[in-house]
Amino acid sequence: MSTSRKTAAGERIVRCPACGNDSVYGPSNPYRPFCSARCKGIDLGAWASEEFRMPTDAPPDDEAFGDPKLQ
Ligand SMILES: [Zn+2]
Structure with missing residues (x-):
């Protein structure tokens, strides 16, 4: 395996x-x-169309914002 290829x-x-x-x-x-x-x-x-289908208004990366209930 060559996992460390570089330019x-x-x-x-x-x-x-x-x-x-x-x-x-x-x-x-x-x-x-x-x-x-x-x-x-x-x-x-692909991400945009997937997000479009989600019924929630929460941000997709809730890790960055955190759960307000846990703070
Ligand atoms: Zn490509």
Whole structure:
């Protein structure tokens, strides 16, 4: 297994979650972990449509906000 592939600039190479191609996981890739804006857009679209179906008005990442009842 080659899990520590890197570019010449020392940035990690990961697999794009959308298309499976190589993706630079570093400051030079604003779409990381995706390889391109297109792949990132696909993922965001999926999230948006899924969120649209949810009947709750609570924020999706409640970890960041915490449960007010527990504070
Ligand atoms: Zn991709």
